[in-house]
Amino acid sequence: xxxxxxxxxxxxxxxxxxxxxxxxxxxxxxxxxxxxxxxxxxxxxxxxxxxxxxxxxxxxxxxxxxxxxxxxxxxxxxxxxxxxxxxxxxxxxxxxxxxxxxxxxxxxxxxxxxxxxxxxxxxxxxxxxxxxxxxxxxxxxxxxxxxxxxxxxxxxxxxxxxxxxxxxxxxxxxxxxxxxxxxxxxxxxxxxxxxxxxxxxxxxxxxxxxxxxxxxxxxxxxxxxxxxxxxxxxxxxxxxxxxxxxxxxxxxxxxxxxxxxxxxxxxxxxxxxxxxxxxxxxxxxxxxxxxxxxxxxxxxxxxxxxxxxxxxxxxxxxxxxxxxxxxxxxxxxxxxxxxxxxxxxxxxxxxxxxxxxxxxxxxxxxxxxxxxxxxxxxxxxxxxxxxxxxxxxxxxxxxxxxxxxxxxxxxxxxxxxxxxxxxxxxxxxxxxxxxxxxxxxxxxxxxxxxxxxxxxxxxxxxxxxxxxxxxxxxxxxxxxxxxxxxxxxxxxxxxxxxxxxxxxxxxxxxxxxxxxxxxxxxxxxxxxxxxxxxxxxxxxxxxxxxxxxxxxxxxxxxxxxxxxxxxxxxxxxxxx
Amino acid sequence: xxxxxxxxxxxxxxxxxxxxxxxxxxxxxxxxxxxxxxxxxxxxxxxxxxxxxxxxxxxxxxxxxxxxxxxxxxxxxxxxxxxxxxxxxxxxxxxxxxxxxxxxxxxxxxxxxxxxxxxxxxxxxxxxxxxxxxxxxxxxxxxxxxxxxxxxxxxxxxxxxxxxxxxxxxxxxxxxxxxxxxxxxxxxxxxxxxxxxxxxxxxxxxxxxxxxxxxxxxxxxxxxxxxx
Ligand SMILES: [Zn+2]
Numbered sequence: 001x002x003x004x005x006x007x008x009x010x011x012x013x014x015x016x017x018x019x020x021x022x023x024x025x026x027x028x029x030x031x032x033x034x035x036x037x038x039x040x041x042x043x044x045x046x047x048x049x050x051x052x053x054x055x056x057x058x059x060x061x062x063x064x065x066x067x068x069x070x071x072x073x074x075x076x077x078x079x080x081x082x083x084x085x086x087x088x089x090x091x092x093x094x095x096x097x098x099x100x101x102x103x104x105x106x107x108x109x110x111x112x113x114x115x116x117x118x119x120x121x122x123x124x125x126x127x128x129x130x131x132x133x134x135x136x137x138x139x140x141x142x143x144x145x146x147x148x149x150x151x152x153x154x155x156x157x158x159x160x161x162x163x164x165x166x167x168x169x170x171x172x173x174x175x176x177x178x179x180x181x182x183x184x185x186x187x188x189x190x191x192x193x194x195x196x197x198x199x200x201x202x203x204x205x206x207x208x209x210x211x212x213x214x215x216x217x218x219x220x221x222x223x224x225x226x227x228x229x230x231x232x233x234x235x236x237x238x239x240x241x242x243x244x245x246x247x248x249x250x251x252x253x254x255x256x257x258x259x260x261x262x263x264x265x266x267x268x269x270x271x272x273x274x275x276x277x278x279x280x281x282x283x284x285x286x287x288x289x290x291x292x293x294x295x296x297x298x299x300x301x302x303x304x305x306x307x308x309x310x311x312x313x314x315x316x317x318x319x320x321x322x323x324x325x326x327x328x329x330x331x332x333x334x335x336x337x338x339x340x341x342x343x344x345x346x347x348x349x350x351x352x353x354x355x356x357x358x359x360x361x362x363x364x365x366x367x368x369x370x371x372x373x374x375x376x377x378x379x380x381x382x383x384x385x386x387x388x389x390x391x392x393x394x395x396x397x398x399x400x401x402x403x404x405x406x407x408x409x410x411x412x413x414x415x416x417x418x419x420x421x422x423x424x425x426x427x428x429x430x431x432x433x434x435x436x437x438x439x440x441x442x443x444x445x446x447x448x449x450x451x452x453x454x455x456x457x458x459x460x461x462x463x464x465x466x467x468x469x470x471x472x473x474x475x476x477x478x479x480x481x482x483x484x485x486x487x488x489x490x491x492x493x494x495x496x497x498x499x500x501x502x503x504x505x506x507x508x509x510x511x512x513x514x515x516x517x518x519x520x521x522x523x524x525x526x527x528x529x530x531x532x533x534x535x536x537x538x539x540x541x542x543x544x545x546x547x548x549x550x551x552x553x554x555x556x557x558x559x560x561x562x563x564x565x566x567x568x569x570x571x572x573x574x575x576x
Numbered sequence: 577x578x579x580x581x582x583x584x585x586x587x588x589x590x591x592x593x594x595x596x597x598x599x600x601x602x603x604x605x606x607x608x609x610x611x612x613x614x615x616x617x618x619x620x621x622x623x624x625x626x627x628x629x630x631x632x633x634x635x636x637x638x639x640x641x642x643x644x645x646x647x648x649x650x651x652x653x654x655x656x657x658x659x660x661x662x663x664x665x666x667x668x669x670x671x672x673x674x675x676x677x678x679x680x681x682x683x684x685x686x687x688x689x690x691x692x693x694x695x696x697x698x699x700x701x702x703x704x705x706x707x708x709x710x711x712x713x714x715x716x717x718x719x720x721x722x723x724x725x726x727x728x729x730x731x732x733x734x735x736x737x738x739x740x741x742x743x744x745x746x747x748x749x750x751x752x753x754x755x756x757x758x759x760x761x762x763x764x765x766x767x768x769x770x771x772x773x774x775x776x777x778x779x780x781x782x783x784x785x786x787x788x789x790x791x792x793x794x795x796x797x798x799x800x801x802x803x804x
Binding site: 345396398399463465467491494495496497498499500501502517518519520522523525537541542543544545558560561562563565567 | 627631634635636639642644645646647649650653674676677678680713714715716718752754756763770771773776778
């Protein structure tokens, strides 16, 4: 076998062929009639130039007829085309006898031996590909190919109530498509068929593939296809290795004027092919699947423009394909979100994993505790933790808690309300008692909207344990609790000045309230509600007078803060 | 801060006495009456009460665990170094280095200016080629910051009798000077180690290591004072 001929695993193909014939006699008749309407010259031309049957039907705008019959096998389609082109001009109507001929296994066998990767679609619409182990896989029917996808989906263990199919093809397929169209246009543009059915009605390889596979896949998976959060992605690629095999002949004089159009196109040309294509005006080299070479010869260009007389001296623009694409199945879900509010009880637990020079800061993180417990229940691949602001590691988050979202990548399981309750219980009963979650909710893919709504200008409420350098008196309680919406000026605190901009910001202290601590005259709890972004520690001790006024400056003594807790993050989300 | 003499301010005092602390009542009744901020959401009341109670319990400290005098933010976050007789006799300055590397520069309690009658009466940042208070440093990268040597003048402090040049003490970028001192020079007399600081300098790590060698730590400083 020469290059370009595939040897595939056709395990049970005879069975396929015979079963197909039983079911599809009507289809065959219908198809034969449809094919008769096609211009035989173009049909023959494309067929002899190694364009696959599905590409031919596609290019000649019979895609609907083919795609709606996913059980039609490649040999049958091939047989119909060959029969029609061979009996061209007979004008005879189809008969039962002819149909029988078509499905004759010997006849079918002939076409298989001639199997070549389609020069346009690289075998994609012949349902031929290399699998992830490099094995050549070949299916005869769209329904069989759909079944292979369906099996892989089921193996991956996803749980879904709909799906959407995504197809990604190597860019060369697009280039081939353009080339074959301009070829047909140049050669047959004057024919009545061409003028009637302009190429705009034909569909691309990608769309043809989707159209053929979607219906059988819906049946197999027993769900509908729509804009689903569950994505089935077929990625066809050409291996770089196959491109490398082709030597690059930069020194050969004939190539001096050639030009690579795009980065992904590599100029590699094989000598033998070149000799054969010597007279081409444009040709796309496809020996390794992704080579496009253009030669510009103005004199010849002009000759073709005036020579669209259909005599066929125009050579087919795409070279033989010796290797088909590798196909990779991916199944993934667009992220889903679980949201709620968290409480942080420890002054040695950070909000997110915090590593400095390979050393963990704090003994754990909210991110890991919460995310790590939600992820396995959703059977996702990974998670991201998002929160509405953060507190310092030594600050506890109490009271109402802080809104957060856990984004789950590729969740295979949508947690039920009960499961969500279970997660909440599990986290809240952890031995470490670092964290508690409240109002945990499954949000589907809508997580961000909820969070953003509440984002704007949130107030925060704190409780600070304050010490002052003289005993607290009743006037102090009055002095601190009377101001409402007090403006303060706050310079960027020294503790963060090394990494933040030096700025002076105006902040609002909405209210303050003193709670005395029995048994101590120097200590008290200061409850305060402030504008988001206020540095509370500095508001208490004054940061060398850089935050002004401060608790210390208002009371006219030294004030120190020993502990700080956030008691409320005033946002609408996850309140209950 | 009348009750603390300037020197003891520098002292880290980890010792805490619990003798004077009364036993605390942890009963919630002491405080619940005050805190009546109730969420209007459909939380069931009992659960909410429980949460409020838990919050109270978490917030209220055990008084017996509280130190009489807690370490100040300055003590807790900065390491103090001193320079005696820098460039001139009696020109004693402090450098308080934050864990993040920034250095707060100011006058040590033994600075000769404090000995003049009436203390410091004015501060002038217009020294050298430029007014130190006129430079606006901006951005995370501290654009416009001037790079000064350790002996570069930061400002001039004046007393009734004399004036004294205050210097950077460490080589680095000048991030800010304490502009409040222009209108309130008395802060230098009342609180030289806090509101009366002079400037904040960001030295490069290598420069800091070099400078550190010539600085006294607080113990060495105390000792040097005891010697005549
Ligand atoms: Zn094809």
